[in-house]
Amino acid sequence: MEFLQFDSGLWQRVVSLLKYDPASPLTLATGFFLFSLFVFALGYVIIKRRPNLRTWYVTLFSLYFYYKLSGLYLLLLCGVALSDFIIGKRVARRLQEGRSTRGCVALSVAINVAILAYFKATGFFVGLIDNLYVDGVLNFEGVVVPAGVSFFVFQSIAYVVDISRGTIKPLGRFVDYLFLLSFFPKMFLGPLVKAKDFIPQIEAREVNVSREDFGRAVTLIAGGLLKYAVIASALGALFVNPAFNGELGNSGVVALLAIYGFTMQIYCDFSGYSDIAVGVALMMGFRLPDNFDAPYKSATITEFWRRWHISLSTWLKEYLYIALGGNRRGSLRTYLNLFLTMVLGGLWHGVGICYMAWGVLHGLALALHKVWLKIIPWAKKTGAEMHPIVRFASTLITLHIVAFGWLLFASAQQRPALGEDLALCRDMIDRIATNFHIADIVPALETSGVAIAIMCLGYILHYLPKRLNFKIQSLVTRSGFIGQWLLIVVVIWIVMQCSAMLVAETGVAAGLPMYADY
């Protein structure tokens, strides 16, 4: 039983584990989270029928979760919540009195955008100034961006705007709003939650989780863990990163495979983490919206944005596209609005050439597709309406446009020096254009066969019909407590083995989700 014996430093280590450690922020895919979820659940069981107490309990735990995730930026989160809670009340009062709410909404937007801009753009401009040799005194490198800042800022804007549009009533108590904003499963990477959908859940007298819900939650968590911590991690560490860093030679075939690999990696990473979040929330009886719907099945770019990061594209549509005027000012203005929405959406990921180019790419594609729909009578909006062959071809084209967009993303993530932003992108395209010999696939399979196999597996699973998802879900539900327990234990075991192997292989432990920077 030596396995269960600990030395005298145990207590100190427990205490230091409970504190915020910038080197290992708490995510939903860590052992610490499993333990804290258990401790949380013990209390949750006792107060399940007392909404008031429950709200306080979950909120306090959420705040602690955010503290473990991002340290004292906790105060920023509370500050945003307080300011928009007060502004929201004021907006509602003015609305009742029939006065203009524009000023209040503008104030809220200004505060939130200022916070976002400070953390997102300052680094870029400081770099720019430094590069112009004015420099020396400015240094932004030490400033850490608060985790999930864009997510809570976006939700907070949406809350105030929704009140001013009259679609929701402001929440009565500050703690309710803090709960809405800080609810821990969605804290890091979303999905973005609409106040309209979430407020009724806070106010419900009792939260209930049916057998089906629990089965679905377990399926989502297991699948999410496999996607996030196995497929995405292995693909990134074994193949995509070395290929992008040039460690696998300069073959065009490898470059192309690496782009496909990155496309799968970013999807698995992001959607896997989202699935875990949705699953954990569901276990507690809260429903978060689905964030992904097999996006690479899309046959058109419009369809892609209905399947990828759904909560964000909905947000962009409702609060940016419509604010710009939407489609109410003529078709030319509609295209321009679409384009601008995507460019701003791109710049939100980070200020720089790559993200801008990514936004331009998607904006142009969306606008052109709208034009196409208008002038070609037989054009279809989604793949489901198409002939299978046309659908196949369109899906392939859409996938490649999207994949090229991700290459721009990867280029930005290399944290390039100013002026070299597109170096990776240029390099990859150059390799594919000038050094593409299909025979290179053989050495590529020899050196990274496992990773390529994992990638293929990812794509195959992705293109399986959705029915299968439901089948698996109902199977998990029917397998009962023991079956679900076994599933999760085995999945966690696989995840731990995988991360140990990756550490042994590359010497680097897995980091945060890729999307954590945004």
Added chain:
Amino acid sequence: MKKSNVNIRIAGFTLAVILGMVGLGFIPSFKIFGMDFERVDILASLRADSSAEEAVADYTANFDLLAQELAIAEAHINEADTMADPIPVRYEWIVERAPKVRRERLHSKDMLPALQYIEDFEDFDTLATTRFDNFIAKLANGESVRIAFMGDSFVEGDILTCDLRQELQSRFGGRGAGFIPADIPFSTVRKTIKRTSSNWNTYSVMKPKEAPDAVRERLYISGYLAEGRAGATTRWQTTDAYTLLDSCTQARILLISRDTSRVEVVLGDTLRNEFMIAGDERVREIYVAGPVDDIRLRVLEGSVMCYGASMEANGGVTVDNFSVRSNNGHAIFGTSATVNRQVDEMLGYDLVVLQYGLNIMQQWQRVYAKYRDQVRDMIAYAESCFPNAAIVVVGVSDRWVKNAETNAYEPIGSVDALTSYQRAAADSCNVAFWNTSRVMQHLGGMPAFVSNNWAAKDYTHINYAGGKRVASAFADAICHRVLNYLFEREEAERIEAEQQAALEAELQRQRELELQESLRQQVDSVTPLIEAVGWSNNVNNTEENNEE
């Protein structure tokens, strides 16, 4: 549908999962299909870290460890400063006190020949640490200067550095080949020194697994550490392959003796001395002043770890070549900051050159972001170990590769890209940068080097003749900076002299004015008397004359 038990279920489920994972922890590690399955330990973060020593073939920077090691170094250095310390760090043997190196001190810019430099340094020192400027000023003022030239196989065998040394010593004084390891685990040719060694166990920083812990934890940036018991011996003999290598006046042997040991130092064939080295963890120095052109070290008793010896003059320029084959710079992270810092305290480095990248370059690869981050870490590491030294990152050299289809050589296509990333690293770390590839391209690029017999036929490695060209350009760049410094100083002195002269002229004028004033006052005080006497008419007349 059962509803009431669901919240209990979440608690029960998580508990079951935790217990399940703890249970899995009883399954030991096993192996299937060549894959290693480790024992899972979900309670790992509650345990003391047992996997302290990991296999290191590939080093990464560990700045926490660096800080600890530096703290130890500072403690050691302070210990050496206290008078009460019974164990000496330095063992001296003064055969004859050498006179300070004679040299023509550079009083003005005219004393350096006019030169056509190819490539200047780019000093990114935006934090105004002025370390690079200090290095130049020391050269210009004739102070003694020490340069650590760290590199890969590009400078192995003292290629490039031997010419750089000669160029600098002929202009700024100094003698000797600098630091030479006690032993190297493979055979090399080095023209600038003759080293014969035997009975050492020598370990390289590039093969850390072969080295015992005691050696691995004490590696210096030289990359090699020789461990020897009674009978281990090394003989260093200067050569005359280049001018100024011989007639060295002092030697410094660097070693560690953890337990008390006895060593013998022999100069030439006749002079002999013995040292009892008291056991201590610190790096120790045997300092020999005298005719040291042929010096031998032999371990008589106990066990000694010897880094090597430095052959030098008392003053002037010393250039140490620290080349480690197939190192891309990362090996510095495998050296001990404690040792580096202590040696720096003894020898006092003024410039550290980081010349790497040849082993990282891939054909047509244009992104070296990861390597740039590593260069940044290397700079930070070197800055911590050598806090008074300026740092120069030297860009990668030109390289051509053979096209498999045409069998002709073509540019590797990634030199400029890698250079720009190295430059970016230097920029962000506020240190200086020097562009090697541009110099080589100015001289005709790799094809010209090969056709002139300045480089090997692999179109990658330059030889001594090629090194001479690059070294000249490097030395010219330094001289150019020295000239600029002298020019600016003269200019400042001239301006100061002018200002002084102007000030004195002004003072003189004021003094004259004061004199006139006092004369006037005297005249004024005399005037009534004159009027009283009755000469006033005359005075009035003169005034009227003036008005006309």
